[in-house]
Amino acid sequence: MFFDTFYDLWRIAAVGVLTYLLLITVLRFSGKRTLAKMNAFDLVVTVALGSTLATILLTRDVALLEGLVAFTVLVGLQFAVSWVSVRSGKLRELVKSDPTLLLLDGExxxxxxxxxxxxxxxxxxxxRAQGIGDLTSVAAVVLESDGSFSVIPRQQAGARSALRDVHPTPRRAQANRDHHQRDA
Structure with a gap:
């Protein structure tokens, strides 16, 4: 069966338009960070917003105002955690992972x-996606906190100051690599 009643179709259309407008309004007030591809916590909030939207649209038992409250709670929590994590190193460590060095100087x-x-x-x-065909041409590959890879070509590495928050630091990674090479 394609649908139960025309009322259901009209309800989904009307609630869909209103919910969409409410979601856009809540997101505009919360700022760009709410939907940013920043870390696992931001991803969870984004998925939860999508799930909430689907539930509001397709479940008769969820009123539009209840959906608005759910959106507001999710966005409010995301805003609060982001605000506190900018000011507190402890919370930042809980919700955000550090970037990780995976390759250093071609190794x-x-x-x-x-x-x-x-x-x-x-x-x-x-x-390869960066158009590089030789690992010795790569100064570093970093697994970023959002799960993406950053590839830094050797000729663009400079003083490597952009790697200062990467774990392990390039200097420590080099020391560990030298230590393992001496033991081998």
Whole structure:
């Protein structure tokens, strides 16, 4: 069956338009960060907003005002956690992961790859996507806190100041790599 009643179709259309407008309004008040691709916490909020929208649209038992309250609670919590995490290092550590160095000066950091559950093939794909055909041309590959890869070509690495928040730091990764090479 395609639908039960015309009332259901009109309800979905009317509630859909109103809910869409309410969601856009709530998101405009909350700021750009609410839908940013920043970290796992932001992703959870984005998925929850989508799920809430679907529930409001397709479930007769959820009133439009209840949906608005749900949107407001989700966006309010996301705003509050973001606000506090900017001011508190402890909360920031809880909700946001640090970027992780996966390759340094053309050499894969095998221990880090295992800990992060990243394969060599994924690194190679990220490097190729940047139009680079040789790992020795790469200064660093970083797994960012949003799950994406940043590939820094050797000729653009400069003083590597953009890597200062990466774990392990390039200096520590180099020391660990040198230590393992001496032991081998």
């Amino acid at each position: 894969l950091l095998d221990g880090t790859l295992r800990r992060q559950r990243i394969t060599e093939g994924e690194i190679l794909q990220a490097v």
